[in-house]
Amino acid sequence: MKTKSRLSSPLVGPLVALLLVSLLVALTTPRFLDLGNLSNLALQVSIVAIVAIGSTIVIVSGGIDLSPGSAIALMTMVFALMVRNWGVPLGVAIVLVLVLGIVLGGVCGFLSAYLRIPPFITTLAALSAYRGIAFAFNNGSPVFSVSSDLERLFYGTLFGIPLPLIYVVVLYGIAYAFLTYTAPGRSIYAVGGNVNAARLSGIHVRRTQLLAFLIAGLAAAIGAVLMSARLNSGSPNYGVGMELSAIAAAVIGGASLNGGRGHIVNTAFGAMTIVVVQNGLNLNAVPPSVQNVVIGVIIVAAVGVDMWRGELGHGVSRLVGGKSA
């Protein structure tokens, strides 16, 4: 029955949460449902939603990633400098940033998987170090007005659909296919579920753990490119707190911090829930202080509901798994 709630119809919970929140906001502000505001929402959710793909995959693999926020800051800086100051063509620069992202993720992955330093630690260190490096460029000053072509990457539309929305749909499609229809994807669930059993089943445990971080790095890189495009600039201050929003999205989406459980599509719903709440609060000009409180409550509530739904099904495996957070 856990299976039911996890695999066959696992999408219900978080989707319901999202709809409830949206309904609430729609009632308080008619403007919420304006086409304008909806595409505005799409723009706002896109970056965190994409970063959250990585966070989810790392969480499912049994790890945690605190680094994407800082990694994004670093990458927007490098990206902006490449394009504006070092005369690297936009296309090439994008490719290089994606590579950089994979490298940054790889560092955490290597330390966690091969040197067996807990991911919480390696990525905590990266959280500090990557932002430090970001500040070392252009001695800490943001790089503005990078290139107008760049902006189009974010603000452009296709058949009237905002590009970021398209990116999100495509990337989630790919992530879903990867996790569901490929061996490495399955391995990520296996390693997150039971490292020992995975090793004894011949799975490349370390390689799989590393892979999860490489993907997270790539996702962060895409997020960085979009961030630069959105603000047409790079800055060592970008992405502060992004890691926590991304993790929150995954967890609101029902991913288990014990690893092995989580449905990527729900992460998208989780991200939307967060953004809808923020948007609703902004539309009503609620002061940021109150916003923080509300966000906090929402996170707990969403997870609480999911836990509660889970209880029945989880009982056993909790017991045998012997792991309970």
Next chain:
Amino acid sequence: MKTKSRLSSPLVGPLVALLLVSLLVALTTPRFLDLGNLSNLALQVSIVAIVAIGSTIVIVSGGIDLSPGSAIALMTMVFALMVRNWGVPLGVAIVLVLVLGIVLGGVCGFLSAYLRIPPFITTLAALSAYRGIAFAFNNGSPVFSVSSDLERLFYGTLFGIPLPLIYVVVLYGIAYAFLTYTAPGRSIYAVGGNVNAARLSGIHVRRTQLLAFLIAGLAAAIGAVLMSARLNSGSPNYGVGMELSAIAAAVIGGASLNGGRGHIVNTAFGAMTIVVVQNGLNLNAVPPSVQNVVIGVIIVAAVGVDMWRGELGHGVSRLVGGKSA
């Protein structure tokens, strides 16, 4: 041999790390060993070291606490307002803050222990919410020049020994006694080591988990009082990132994020290691960007060394026992 490394002489690793780092700094800056600088160090380490007592106990109990930074901000605000604007006598105000701390910790503890929402989530929410509440006071402006008596709490000395140093020693003494010589203290290790086993052994699991958070709240409150005293003010901006430094201190001190393992005294060494590094970098006027990188590297290195020391003992048993982190 694992037993040895864990029970008989667990203090070696982190202490060695601390001494190595100190030696390094001493070589680069003769001034490091000035009496002035040493008491300066004592002042600097005191707050994070005290907060880290709470973080360690929560980690040992199998949880994690991301809230102390924000909780401290909130408490310094309330504290400063009580003393300066609401005319509450200093002594009373201190007691009230300690109570507030216990309440703030209790909220996270209750949600985690009794509603079974993962501590990572509840305290992540608190991280957001508590700071929000802090900003709601005095419409977000810091409260300055609270009281000159207050300052003395931090800058005063006893027989020439800086007071904060005395607080640290006393509090760690209490924490050590609690964890080693009381039933609740041992229960915290048991619950962190294996929830189900603890439950079946008649330990009040949820009460114990709650207790850990209450203690963490109290520790944060003491930290808040000292912070207010040090800065003779309260501000919603205080304590940003404190939770991570405190966790880092615990982990550098060898506490296992899987719970059940960790020696409180080592947490003090962990905290000192961090502060000594920062101090050394400041004395050499190393730019902040580089500092962040160095901090990151230190964290990984310290944990890496500890891991590596463990391996010898763990490796085999882990797989035979079929248990691996």
Next chain:
Amino acid sequence: MNTSPPLWEVVDVTKAYAGVKVNDGICLQLHAGQIHALLGENGSGKSTLIKTLSGAHQPDSGRLLRHGEPVVLSSPSAAREFGVSTVFQEFSVVGALSVAENIYLGRPPTKGGKLDWAAMRESARRVLESMAVELDVDAEVASLPVAQQQLVEIAKALAADASLIILDEPTTALSVEEIDVLHRLLKRLKAERRAILYISHRLDEVVELVDVATILKDGQVVSSAAQSKIDIPYIVKCMVGDVGEHYPKERNARTEVLLEARSISTDNRVRDVSFTLHRGEVLGLGGVLGSGRTEIARAIFGLDRLKAGQIVLRGEPLRLRHPRDAIAAGIALVPENRKSDGLFFNFTGFPNISIANLRRLGRYGTLHPAREREQCRELLRELELSPHAEHRTVGLLSGGNQQKVVIGRWLHADADVFILDEPTQGIDIGAKIAVYRLINRLTAAGKGVILISSDYDELVAMSDRVCTIRHGRLVAQRTPAELREAGQRGVWGESEAGAAPVHSIELSIV
């Protein structure tokens, strides 16, 4: 029979999980000075009843009487107050703590409000002595092999000095020697007029130990203490109906050598071990706890690197750097610790089966769910696996079905050499026989089986040859016949010295 009023009485207790009644109106009486067996297939509700009796959870309905007085066991500590102590099937030890602390977990001795470490370690030592167990009370439990952890779990229950002692499968990981010691201990406790409730799937040990037996089926009592005859055929009949031969051994050994170990040694206790495994043969490994059988399995499966010697498969020398290499060569390991090393509790049955051979599910690392379903359904039929395996996470399957899933994994991976480490540990007689038939199917298909078992009868009955392992050395190889002559007691121990020289059997087989 015992006429004095019962110490404890379970009256009409019912407990349901997610609507499924796993205890349904259960009644039984526990008398002081009596060893009471609670028997039943996997999933028949034994542990659930135990948890009720130990205050681990509350029954949905029904009552517990102590000396005829109704009592409520609101928590494990409450149960302890009433003099109940339990050896849990899922151990209740904390790996991160020392042996001594585990034995007094939840009720450490104190002096003036202060924990008395010295006293704790001293009394812990005494308890272990009484069990004739040699263990460093300061050792971290996580660093001990499963069997010793189980001994700690038992010591923990005995230390409580309770009037009712419940043991839920206390011997799964133990071998003859430890079991004997345990039984002698239990008989002494019985003489001290304590009540003992004993659960085990090892019927041979049960019949020799217990006075009365209550047998469950699907959560209901099918044979009360009064009715139950204490003999294996009766018990089996009640549990699973007619099963015929308990050890349906087929001899399929061929002459062709499949696997050969040539004086292999590892850093993990294996010393200069040599043997050959023929196609269709079951090679049993016998020995006391920690004799190094599991370690030999680890070496052959590539988990421990070889320090010396060579492993030869189908005439080809193997280089094993990682389990992967062994799997690729067609070697399979069914680990002794199913829960921590075998199963993925986040998966349903099918992904658990296919995980070791994802290549079969599609080319270029892709997976075709349809293909997976079809392949696994076929295995499901072949293994007589519960149909629930398709949709339920394996945590909800019975022990027997869980074991079948793990074995099925290696059938799916089409392995040639099967290392079965304690394959029937904790599974019911019906499931055991199913596993034996599976072994026969394997050997009939010309596969080789290395069987590690602490169940002496099983080992002797199902093996074609039995190697005696002692301190990581292979000290003797004999046929089951020869072993039976040697008799059971201390058969693996130092006692009986000169065993038949290794080569003689080689000839006898060929």
Next chain:
Amino acid sequence: ADYPAPQPLKPTAQADIGKLPSKSGGYTIAYMPPATEFNYYIAIGEGIKAKAAKAGVNTFMLAPQSGADINGQMGMIQDAITRKVDAIILSTHDEAAAAPLVKQAVAKGIAVVIVNSDILDFPTPVHAVVGYSQRKGTHLMGDYLLAHMPAKSVKIGVIAGQEGYHSTERVGGFLDAVKGKPGINIVSTLSGNWNVEGGNTAAMDMLQANPDIDVIFAANDYMIMGTSQAAKALGRSKVMLLGNDGDTAGLEQIAAGTVTATVNTAPFQMGETAFDVTMDVLSHKYKGGFVETPAQIVDKTNVLPILKDPASLYPKPSKAY
């Protein structure tokens, strides 16, 4: 010295310059802003560096990365005192917090000059204060709006920083000027957390909620730049965008016409002035007091001359003007 005559500080706030050790040359000066995350403080630092280089004085910057890390800054001040520098040019978000350490420094014979501040009553005596008035600056911006009203009646959105002194002062100054004046309607106030990202998000939502907004005032240039991105994205290029600081990038956007105007508080020059004052303090030439540095409204009409003089700008403009 080429800076305006100092106004006296409150007696309680003026440290005795005569008490400083007299030492000729070989000075080490620590510049200690509250954070490196704000370009503004880097610019001040560059001003100091430029002059120091000419004067052959050794300076270094010590600051936490985040403006929120008050505790970190205090630790650094402590370390600077330990290091026995000759002078500290200090800017802090939290005077009271710094007070005890400033007292220590002064007692140890270290010259303390407060920069980017206009408070005449620092909680403990200091040797000099250099800066401009937050309120006055944005008040000018209010007046500018009244003088350049795009319509008879305008709807105004305000993007504040995170609650706190700077936000209150700057927004306050702007509101003082415009509140109650004819045709002024403040329709929305949101926080942009001082950075481009936050300004962008806030502006997006603000423009969604109030499609008819004519003017947006942001409490710093980063947030107004984020706003200009949002306005552009939503095709609202006619919205009048008002910032504060005089950040180079902000000035360039004014030149490009994507931002209307800002309060140029010339951080680079402020740094130069702070250095001159500090040197005069060290050489006992300074009589004490507060030196007010200029704050001036810059829009399309007067931005070019500033951009044409990159020597006194930090960071340098992205292209030559």
